[in-house]
Amino acid sequence: MLQLTQCEVISNIPVRVNYDLENMKTIIGKVVILGHQGVGKTSTCTRYVEKTFNRHISPTIGASFFISRIKVLDDYVKLQIWDTAGQERFKAMTPMFYRNAKAAFLMFDITSEASFNSMKNWVLELRRNVEQPMVLCVLGNKIDLAERRVVSRDEALAYSKTIGARYFEISAMRDQGIEIVFKFVAMELLRMSTKNSSATSLKVYNTENVNGVMASSSELEATDIGNEEIVNMSINSIAHGHTVPSRCC
Amino acid sequence: MSYLDVEPGAAGESLLLTTDTNATFDNQYMSSSLEEIKNEIEPSETEDSNNESISNVTTYEENSSPMSVDNEDHEDRIQDKKWALMDKHIFVLSLAGKPIYSRYGNEDKLAWLFGVMQTLVSFIQSNDDNLISISAGGINFVFSIKKPLILVAVSRKQESVQQLQNQLNYIYNQIASMLTTSKLIKIYEQRQNYDLRRLLTGVERLINHLLDFAEAEPAFLLGAVQCLSLSSSKRSNISSAIISSCSKIKNIVFAILLANNKLITLVRMKKYSLHPSDLHLIFNLVQSTESFKTVESWAPICLPRFDSSGFLYGYVSYLSEDCQACLLLLTVERDAFHTLKEAKQRIVEKLRRNNCLEAINESLAKPDVNCAESGFLEVRHYLYKSKSTAQFYQPSVSPPYNKYGQVLTDLYKRLHQGLHCSARPLKLFFERRANEAIFAWDTVGFELYIIFEPLVETGNVVAIITRLLNWMKEREDNLFHLQVPTF
Ligand SMILES: Nc1nc2c(ncn2[C@@H]2O[C@H](COP(=O)(O)OP(=O)(O)OP(=O)(O)O)[C@@H](O)[C@H]2O)c(=O)[nH]1
Ligand SMILES: [Mg+2]
Numbered sequence: 001m002l003q004l005t006q007c008e009v010i011s012n013i014p015v016r017v018n019y020d021l022e023n024m025k026t027i028i029g030k031v032v033i034l035g036h037q038g039v040g041k042t043s044t045c046t047r048y049v050e051k052t053f054n055r056h057i058s059p060t061i062g063a064s065f066f067i068s069r070i071k072v073l074d075d076y077v078k079l080q081i082w083d084t085a086g087q088e089r090f091k092a093m094t095p096m097f098y099r100n101a102k103a104a105f106l107m108f109d110i111t112s113e114a115s116f117n118s119m120k121n122w123v124l125e126l127r128r129n130v131e132q133p134m135v136l137c138v139l140g141n142k143i144d145l146a147e148r149r150v151v152s153r154d155e156a157l158a159y160s161k162t163i164g165a166r167y168f169e170i171s172a173m174r175d176q177g178i179e180i181v182f183k184f185v186a187m188e189l190l191r192m193s194t195k196n197s198s199a200t201s202l203k204v205y206n207t208e209n210v211n212g213v214m215a216s217s218s219e220l221e222a223t224d225i226g227n228e229e230i231v232n233m234s235i236n237s238i239a240h241g242h243t244v245p246s247r248c249c
Numbered sequence: 250m251s252y253l254d255v256e257p258g259a260a261g262e263s264l265l266l267t268t269d270t271n272a273t274f275d276n277q278y279m280s281s282s283l284e285e286i287k288n289e290i291e292p293s294e295t296e297d298s299n300n301e302s303i304s305n306v307t308t309y310e311e312n313s314s315p316m317s318v319d320n321e322d323h324e325d326r327i328q329d330k331k332w333a334l335m336d337k338h339i340f341v342l343s344l345a346g347k348p349i350y351s352r353y354g355n356e357d358k359l360a361w362l363f364g365v366m367q368t369l370v371s372f373i374q375s376n377d378d379n380l381i382s383i384s385a386g387g388i389n390f391v392f393s394i395k396k397p398l399i400l401v402a403v404s405r406k407q408e409s410v411q412q413l414q415n416q417l418n419y420i421y422n423q424i425a426s427m428l429t430t431s432k433l434i435k436i437y438e439q440r441q442n443y444d445l446r447r448l449l450t451g452v453e454r455l456i457n458h459l460l461d462f463a464e465a466e467p468a469f470l471l472g473a474v475q476c477l478s479l480s481s482s483k484r485s486n487i488s489s490a491i492i493s494s495c496s497k498i499k500n501i502v503f504a505i506l507l508a509n510n511k512l513i514t515l516v517r518m519k520k521y522s523l524h525p526s527d528l529h530l531i532f533n534l535v536q537s538t539e540s541f542k543t544v545e546s547w548a549p550i551c552l553p554r555f556d557s558s559g560f561l562y563g564y565v566s567y568l569s570e571d572c573q574a575c576l577l578l579l580t581v582e583r584d585a586f587h588t589l590k591e592a593k594q595r596i597v598e599k600l601r602r603n604n605c606l607e608a609i610n611e612s613l614a615k616p617d618v619n620c621a622e623s624g625f626l627e628v629r630h631y632l633y634k635s636k637s638t639a640q641f642y643q644p645s646v647s648p649p650y651n652k653y654g655q656v657l658t659d660l661y662k663r664l665h666q667g668l669h670c671s672a673r674p675l676k677l678f679f680e681r682r683a684n685e686a687i688f689a690w691d692t693v694g695f696e697l698y699i700i701f702e703p704l705v706e707t708g709n710v711v712a713i714i715t716r717l718l719n720w721m722k723e724r725e726d727n728l729f730h731l732q733v734p735t736f
Contacts, residue, residue, distance in 0.1 A: 037450060043538060061541075062546055066545070089448045090450075
C-alpha cells in the first residue's frame, strides 16, 4: 500500500475549502491532464499559464505540476494541475496523478484517430480506478489543423455525452477555447463544493450530471463563439465522408 | 616525481564514486541499493512500480511504429550515399535482431542491416566466443552485447575500440535509465520479438543528445565531473541550506544542484554514493528537457550504476527565474512530490538570504579564465582530472580551438587512448605535431592532458607543468568540490 502524504489526506474531503481573512472562499482542487503523447497537453498548459506557444516543446518527462488561481464570482478556485506525460513508459506512474483528482482533462488531437482511441482507454482506466466524483472534460486540440481533421466534432461530442463529460475544441497554438476550459472546471469545482454532492462518483456520473453539465449553456455559447470560424471549417471537412464508428465504453 | 605534497583537487573522502570508469565499467552495477533504502525504513512498502506496467504493454496497439515509411525510392538512393558516409553510426537491436535505434535513417528500412549484425553476433556466440570489434577500410565496427540488447558502433573517427565501447555503455545506460534493466529483461523474457521502440518514444531524442554531448564534453572521456567555480564557503552554505531544509524528510537519496553542465553541489545519503556516469545521464536529461525550466516536474529516473533495477523519483525544478541552476531531489518515495516542493521553497529562501543565488549567477556569468589570462602563454588548453574525487577542471577554450572544437576533442581522445589502451598503457606521453605539441601524464592521483604551442621547448615543459599544478592547487577550493555533505 502507498503512504498517504499530507496533501492526500486533506483531499479525501471532496473539495477542500479554505477561508482567508476577508472571508473569501478559496476552493482547492486537483486536476489531471491525460492523453496520448504529443496531443498538446503541455502546450495547452503553457498557453494558459504563460500565454506563450513553443513549437519545439520537449515531451514531458514524468509529470509537471503547476497551480492556477481562478476567480469565479466572489470566490477563488485554486487548481493544482498535473500535466502528465503521454509516453507509454510513464504509464505506470499515472495513477498517482489521478488519484483524488477532482477533475480530469482528457485530451486528444483532432488529426489523430489513435489519440482519440487512446483517450478512450484513459476513460476506461479512470472508471476502473477512481472512486471520487470527478468533473470530466474532453478536449479536442489542434483545431487550427482543420484540413487534417479525422475526428469529427459530432463524434467527439457524442462520445463525451456517453461518459458524462463536457466537450471542448481548442487550439493551443492559436489560443482558442483555452481560457474557457479552465474557467469551466473552476466553476464546476465551486459548484461541487457548495452542492455537497460527494455521493456522485465517476461510475454513476451519467444522466443527472450530463444534464447538469450540458445545461450550463452560457459556456457552451462562449466556446462556440470562440471557435466559430474553425468549427465551420471543420464541419466542411467532415462532409468528406468520415465513417469511424463511435465506440463508447 | 612528486612536485606537491598533495595534488590539486584531491581528498581523502570523495563526493562521487571513483572506480575507474574505463577499466571496470562492465557489470559493476550496485543492484540492491533501492531495496536496502526502502527496507530500512518501511519493510512492508516495497511496492515495485516496474511490475505494474508490464501487463499494460499491449494496451495500445494503434501506436505501434513511431516512424513512418514514406520516402520516395529515388530520394532513398541519394540518402543512402550520404547515410553511408556518416562519421559515426550507432545501432541498437534486440538479441532477436529487432531494430530499436539507429542514429541516422529509418530503422525499419535498415531491417536487413540489423539482421546482418544479429547474425554476426550470434554466429560468433554459437562458437562460444564474443564478437568485440572488426576493423576494415579505416572503419571500426564495435559490438557490445548487453543482454537483452546488442549495441553497435560504426565509426570513421579517430576513436579507439575502448572509447567506442564506453559510448555504447552510455547508450545502454541511457536506455536502462528510462526503463530499468529489470524491466528490459522482463519484457524480452515475455516476448522475444517485442518492439521496444514503443516504450522508447522520446528516448531516441535523449540518445541523440547524449551522443553529441559525449562528443563535445571531456567529462565523458574522463569519467569525471566539472564543478562550477565557487568559493568553498559559499559552496558549503549551499550544501547546508539543502541539508537543513530537508532534515525532516526521510528517504532523500541524492540532492543535486547543477548549472550549465557543471555541478554546484551534491548531498547524499550517508551510505550511498553517486557514480559520475549516472551524473552524466542526469546532466543529459536536464540539458535536453527545456520544459524543466518553466515548471516543476516529478520524474522517475533510474540511475543504472546506483541501482539498475528500480526507479528513484525526482523532484526537478530550476531554483528561480533569476537563477538558472537546476535542483533535483531524488527519493525512493513515489508520493513525496509536495513534501519536496516545500523543501525546495525553503532551500531557495535560504539561498537568497545568504546571497548564494547571487554567487551562483556571478560564477555563471563570468567564464573560467583561459590559459593566457592565467599566465600560461605556452599552453593552449588542458584537462586535469583528480582521480580521488572523480572531478576535473579545464580552462575556457581559447583560439584556435574555440572555432575548431572537434580538433581539440580528437587530440584529447588521442592522448587519452595513449594512457588507457589496454595493450600498452603509457604513463607519460609527449608528441610534437605540426600544429601543436601534446602531452599526457598519468599518476596515482591525477591525469593531466595538455595542448602546448607547437614550439614549446621540451626543457620548459616540466617547469610549466609544475607551475600549472601549483596554480590549480592554490585555487583548489574554488575549482573542486572537496567536501562530502550528507543528509
Ligand atoms: N498545430 C498545432 N500544434 C500543436 C498544438 N498544440 C500542440 N501542438 C504541437 O504538438 C506537439 C506536442 O505538443 P506537447 O504540448 O508537447 O504535447 P504533450 O501532450 O504535452 O506531449 P507529451 O508530454 O509527450 O505527452 C508540439 O510540437 C506542439 O507544438 C495546436 O494547438 N496546434
Ligand atoms: Mg507534455
